[in-house]
Amino acid sequence: MDFDLYERDLWAGRAPAYERGFARLTRYLVGPLLDAAGVTDGTRFLDVGTGPGFVALEAARRGAAVSAMDAEASMAETASRNVPGLDVRVAVLPEVPFADGTFDAVAGNFVINHVGDPGVAIGALRRVLRPAGRLALTCWVMPGSGALGVVREAVERAGVAWPDDIPESPFTRYGEAAEFRRLVAEAGLGDVAVEEVTWEHVVDPEEWWEAVALSGVGTNGVIVGRQDEKTVARIKAEYDTVVSAHAGADGRVVLPAHALLASGAR
Ligand SMILES: C[S@@+](CC[C@H](N)C(=O)[O-])C[C@H]1O[C@@H](n2cnc3c(N)ncnc32)[C@H](O)[C@@H]1O
Numbered sequence: 011m012d013f014d015l016y017e018r019d020l021w022a023g024r025a026p027a028y029e030r031g032f033a034r035l036t037r038y039l040v041g042p043l044l045d046a047a048g049v050t051d052g053t054r055f056l057d058v059g060t061g062p063g064f065v066a067l068e069a070a071r072r073g074a075a076v077s078a079m080d081a082e083a084s085m086a087e088t089a090s091r092n093v094p095g096l097d098v099r100v101a102v103l104p105e106v107p108f109a110d111g112t113f114d115a116v117a118g119n120f121v122i123n124h125v126g127d128p129g130v131a132i133g134a135l136r137r138v139l140r141p142a143g144r145l146a147l148t149c150w151v152m153p154g155s156g157a158l159g160v161v162r163e164a165v166e167r168a169g170v171a172w173p174d175d176i177p178e179s180p181f182t183r184y185g186e187a188a189e190f191r192r193l194v195a196e197a198g199l200g201d202v203a204v205e206e207v208t209w210e211h212v213v214d215p216e217e218w219w220e221a222v223a224l225s226g227v228g229t230n231g232v233i234v235g236r237q238d239e240k241t242v243a244r245i246k247a248e249y250d251t252v253v254s255a256h257a258g259a260d261g262r263v264v265l266p267a268h269a270l271l272a273s274g275a276r
Contacts, residue, residue, distance in 0.1 A: 013177045014102070014126040018081065024227050025084035029062040031221025032228065035157055036061075036120050038209050039148050039269055040068050046203075046273035047115040047146035049074050054114045058103065058135060059121025063089030066096055074115075079107065104134040112138050117146040120269075123181040132197035139276040145199055146273040148207075152185025156266035157211040161222045161230040164249035170241060176229055190272050199274030211265045215253045218263070219246065 021028075043065060049055050051073030057066040060078035062085065069076045070093055078093070080086045081102040089098050101107045103125045116135050125131045135145055150158055184190045187204045195202045211218075221227065223234040223245070234242060258264040 021082040025088040027225035047117040048144045056113045056116045058118040060089045063092040067093045103131040106134045108138045111140045115144045122147045123149040143276045151268035167248040168245040194272050202274035204272045207269045215263045
């Protein structure tokens with residue numbers, strides 16, 4: 011199946027579940043992402059792949075003039091609810107529905123790993139930057155581990171095979187600092203820096219199971235959603251074992267998270 015078509019299906023109607031669950035993990039990167047893009051008072055800023063709009067919300071709080079886009083209508087609706095007055099468009103990268111040179115800064119939190127041709131998409135984002143404007147993008151360190159990997163590990167331990175019809179993300183090979191840097195530089199950005207960001211996701215393990223395995227958000231959720239009741243119970247038992255190695259206080263687990271933050275200038 012074509013990766014972009016798979017992604018449209020993956021996100022369709024998923025905004026409420028994503029906002030409740032997985033967005034709590036990606037929010038850690040909002041501040042560092044905006045810092046890397048140089049977003050301050052008065053910055054003309056585009057949040058690409060805005061999802062529930064948390065990057066846009068913080069940029070607006072900093073005094074930026076914020077626009078946003080997302081491929082998924084339910085995400086755009088959620089973002090406009092969370093960020094009153096937000097100019098938010100529904101558009102699928104590499105389409106970027108703004109004129110050349112419109113923005114001082116563009117940022118995307120965990121969106122570039124969801125597009126079929128990341129190099130072309132970054133080139134399109136560069137186009138809407140003014141000369142010397144800044145781009146910042148985050149992605150996961152690959153292969154996904156910690157908070158990102160616990161359900162995948164449980165699926166594997168339960169002996170459930172990766173389904174043939176689910177395409178691997180073309181971005182997988184860029185989830186490593188040198189490759190990500192090369193990708194951004196080859197799309198025409200200068201002054202490219204990539205840093206690895208590590209943090210701890212402290213969460214109730216049952217809530218994280220719900221967010222990643224049961225909500226249908228992301229490929230792990232799709233795979234779990236296809237299993238019969240007995241197999242889901244087996245995966246859940248493996249998940250309980252996997253997360254028990256990360257036990258923290260008050261019944262919660264402390265899951266490490268590893269991301270890359272790339273930035274550069276037009
Ligand atoms: C992992 S979520 C990240 C959302 C948000 N940036 C955050 O930090 O929580 C990925 C988002 O990218 C959007 N997306 C995926 N592919 C896209 C594309 N080709 N163009 C625009 N948005 C896309 C999805 O609809 C989803 O809202």
